[in-house]
Amino acid sequence: MxxxxxxxxxxxxxxxxxxxxxxxxxxxxxxxxxxxxxxxxxxxxxxxxxxxxxxxxxxxxxxxxxxxxxxxxxxxxxxxxxxxxxxxxxxxxxxxxxxxxxxxxxxxxxxxxxxxxxxxxxxxxxxxxxxxxxxxETDAFIETLRNPAIHMSIVLTFIVYLSIFNAHDSGFAIYFFAKFASLCGVFYLVVLAIRTERQLYAVIRTVILCAAIVSLGGVYEMVTQRSVHRLFGREQYLAVGREGGGRLTSRHQSGYVAPTLETQKGAWVRVQSTFNDPNTFSAYLLSAIALSLAAFLGAEKRRDKWLYAAALLPLVLSLLGTGSRASLGLLGLVVLIYFLHLPFRNKFAAVAIAAGSLTVVISALVILMPQFRKGISIDAFRDDPRYGLWTMAIHMIADHPWMGVGYGNFIDLYSQYRVPGAPGLLQPMPHNSFLQIWAETGTLGAAAALGFVLLIVWQLWVVMRNTKDRKRWFTALALTGAVVGYFLNSLTIPMLDDQSLWLTAALGVAGTSVLRAGLASEQSRWGSSVSLAGESTSPAEDRGLAKSR
Structure with a gap:
């Protein structure tokens, strides 16, 4: 009601x-x-x-x-x-x-x-x-279009649309055409609208604030074991109860069984807050943690540090509550990336953060996941339904190497390519976004998608390598962590239809355009420029970025 x-x-x-x-x-x-x-x-x-x-x-x-x-x-x-x-x-x-x-x-x-x-x-x-x-704003618009990441995104969009009309069912082709158009619309709206660094910073702060609010929903679910959707009249599952043997189960009016985590001290429902899946929620949280952590490290005022620390607490708690093995492991990787790139003056803090985060991640994996206590083996991996789905995607790639089977056609060909170990129920995607792109859009689409991500990361690295501005440097670091975290997470879960993934990619592209424009202005003031290889033509680069931060 x-x-x-x-x-x-x-x-x-x-x-x-x-x-x-x-x-x-x-x-x-x-x-x-x-x-x-x-x-x-x-x-x-x-x-x-x-x-x-x-x-x-x-x-x-x-x-x-x-x-x-x-x-x-x-x-x-x-x-x-x-x-x-x-x-x-x-x-x-x-x-x-x-x-x-x-x-x-x-x-x-x-x-x-x-x-x-x-x-x-x-x-x-x-x-x-x-x-x-x-x-x-025609001039500013044309300047934005000079970003090579935008060029690659346009190529990827074109390839996806070609694959859509390669679908077997015309009705599904129209549906996926509209669906992909909506995602592209949001993507390009964000890319073209952010024009200044001040706007970029405002959007990042908005993302962190929204993520912190959503993570409170995850904390609520951890404490009450009730879905946030229930507050809006859309109950996902009722209160959980313990049955024989202490196993935690859930009851749902439509037969839905909430995913649970088996731990040494019992079990609890995996949190998902306003999202429809705990794994998708965990990827969103990891991206938000990457932004928040970089903002915390780059903040100069004590008040700002406290605010970002307050945002990080529910984000990390909710991430633990999702029980996503990939996200928990990638959290340590993101922290390691930050540790390797931080200026020397902050090395002690970086070591403390890296050691503490890795300890939390490893402890969480050992406590939450029985398979980590027993060890990881190839046989255990083959028993995972994802192994069968990935095998199916590889077979599709082998049969349709260049243009793929058509965007959104994985489920249409599920029965034809199903292998032993794959779920009997039809699955719309192979639980690996990169394999899905490769299978549905072919090698051309996979190459364009990979090139798109690499172009974003490369341009952000160019900014970090050459800038002397502290805020610009940490912003580039934050966007790098968010984009890399989302991309690596998408290798284990299906996320091509996730709006947050597209928004993060758009924020990365917009960030590269804005930050490189700011870097060019900075270099002009210092009497140097940045080449396409990301190397400064002035000795100013070697004067030590750490001193400026």
Whole structure:
């Protein structure tokens, strides 16, 4: 009932916002919208019929996807709320991050309407792009497009769309076309909207804040053993109870069994907060921890350090509660990366953080996971259902090496390629994002995806190698940890449809554009420049970055 009330309120507010957004076509009308009440009323009267028509069409479309039309209307109206924010495109980025990271759209809408919602967010990106090209900021837009990571993302997008139309089922092709368009829309909206370092820092702080709030949901689940979705009327599982032998089980009205962790002192439900899967939630937490830890190390004021430390505490606790072996192991790797790159003056703190974090990770693995206490063997790995799924993906790659089987076609060919050990129930993806890209889009798509990630990391490394600015250096480090953490995590779980993954990739691309522009300005002041190889043409590079930090 709570989500229905929230949805009704959102609907009323979003309709008003959508009507106002129709003025984006005429810049003169935009200025009058913020002018006197009389002129605004006149504009409202002129745009009211068109606004109601837009909402009516969205309502009709929603009926095709959901049983409850109110749910569809609420979801689509929420997208229109983001649409209206495109008038101030930077704040729209914060809205997109907040709504998706906090899981607001997912909590109050069904999965089908969420897909349509993201598609309308893609339309918002197109609207902003038209405004940028025809009205203002054309030079800044062209400068942003010079980023080689954007070039690679465009190539990857083109390859994915080619593979979509290589699908066996035309109906599925249309569905995946719309779904991928929504993800691309969010990606390019973020990439093109962040233009200054100040905006980049604001978005990173927003991401950390949202992640801290979401992680409180994970802590809540650890303590109460109840789903956060229950607060919004979408119960995932009921209170858990112990049965014979002390094994922890869960009861669900629709038959869903919550994943549990067996420990030396019993068992508990794996936390997932507003996410639909503990592993996806753990990848999101790892990325947020990478951002928060770098922000903590780079903060100069004591107050800021305390704030980032306060954000890190629930993030780490929730990560432990997810029980994700990959994320817990990668946490130590991220800390190690930070340790290797920190200036010499901070080496003692880095050693303490690295040693403490690795101790926590190793202890957690030993305590939480029986397989780590018994040791890891090849035979145990082959018993994992993921081994069968990965084998299926490799067979698809062998049969369709160049263009793949078509984006989203893994589930369509599941019965044909199923091997012993793979789950009997149809799986939509092979629990490995890179293998999924390779199998569904071919070697060309896999090469483009890998090149995309490497270009982001390389450009951030160039910034770290040459900059003298402390804040810029730690920001590049934070983005490196977030992008690398997400990419490595995606090698063990399916994440191509995860909005947070796309947002993090977009933040990495936008960060490279903004930080390299700032580096160029910095180098011009110091009388040096940065080559494509990432080497400074001035001896200033060797004067010791540690002294400047």
């Amino acid at each position: 709570i989500w229905r009330v929230l949805g009704t309120c959102r609907l009323a507010i979003c309709v008003i916002d959508a009507i106002g957004e129709l003025n984006f076509v005429h810049p003169a009308l935009q200025s009058t919208w913020r002018g006197s009440g009389g002129r605004a009323t006149h504009i409202l009267r002129r745009t009211l019929p068109a606004g109601l028509a837009v909402v009516a069409v969205c309502g009709l479309v929603s009926l095709l996807y959901v049983i409850n039309p109110l749910v569809g209307m609420v979801s689509l109206a929420g997208a229109l709320a983001l649409w209206v924010l495109v008038r101030n495109h930077f704040w729209s980025i914060l809205a997109v991050y907040a709504s998706i990271s906090l899981g607001v759209l997912g909590l109050i809408t069904s999965d089908s309407t969420l897909t349509v919602t993201k598609l309308l967010i893609a339309l918002a990106a197109i609207i902003w792009l038209v405004r940028t090209l025809f009205y203002k």
